[in-house]
Amino acid sequence: MPPSRPDVTILPWQGKTPRIHDSAFIAPGCRIVGDVEIGPDASLWYNCVIRGDVNRVVIGARSNIQDGSVIHCDSATPGAPQGYATIIGEDVLVGHMALLHGCTLHDRAFVGLGTIVMNGCVIESDSMLAAGAMLTPGKRVLSGQLWGGRPAAFMRDLPRAPGIAGAEAYVELARGHLAELAAAGSGHGPAQG
Template sequence: MALIRPLNGTSPRLGENCFLAETAVLIGDVTLGDHCSVWYGAVLRGDVNPIRLGNRVNIQDGAVLHTLHRRSVVEIGDDVSVGHNAVVHGARVEHDCLIGMGATLLDNAVVHSGTIIAAGALVLSGQECEPGSVYAGVPARKVKTLTPEEQHRMIHLNAEHYLTYASWYTAGGE
């Protein structure tokens, strides 16, 4: 069973039909929408400010979500995938985004809807990423504008696949 720990009078809140891996950690002021999944070794540490996830969000293995004390929050919209070992530190990610493996989003960064942050990219504090784009590099820069078809294929289908994967685990792996 995942570690779900209240802190300072606030307990993590889960929406309907969420999957939490046995080694996932949720602490304090963390709220998950419906049909979310938090995978092995992921940590959502809402000890100093809130972490809010929309519906159908997947936080993949080893990812860390945290904030700055009284200076930033984590807000993640619907249908977002946060890749393996990514760090979201006090950033806002709107709907239908893909945060690549090992990417880092710093405090008060904003990733607008339909955007991909490439694996290993660094989105700086306060940086805004345009909607429907791909950002890559250190620091992250816009490298491509996505078509609606590419957004569907690369972002939406990824989120859908994680709904399927989570269903395998909640069904007992049969």
């Protein structure tokens, strides 16, 4: 188990401990529990909750989960014997206060501020779910599409992919926050200590 920090909770659950890459940035106030894997240069921003207690959660390299977001998964049911893990690919942007539950976000997906993505949903590469949208169970956003609304529906094709630039910017921003926290004497090293 990673060394504890007074401002971050990292807890095992039933023998499974979060696995956090040394280069990931975990901001103060985050809570990470159970079967969670966080990849290289990923960032979890202030006050996020990532809970892998009834299934697993994976966050890929350079993906960012912005402030106040909640990520959970779902256990097996008769209709879904494997349950619903939450799998987030590489270079994914997840806006502030998003709620992701038992869904899959492919590489370079973009999920806007305050969105809800429910069990069995898939957001393919280079697609976007607009701010405030709610993607209801089992929906699939195809590559290059923009969906929005509550419930979310197809709006239009994107003229270009949302781009990797946002993910790259967040990697640099995380490094800056880490340096500022260290300079302030808060004892923040890499994600794990």
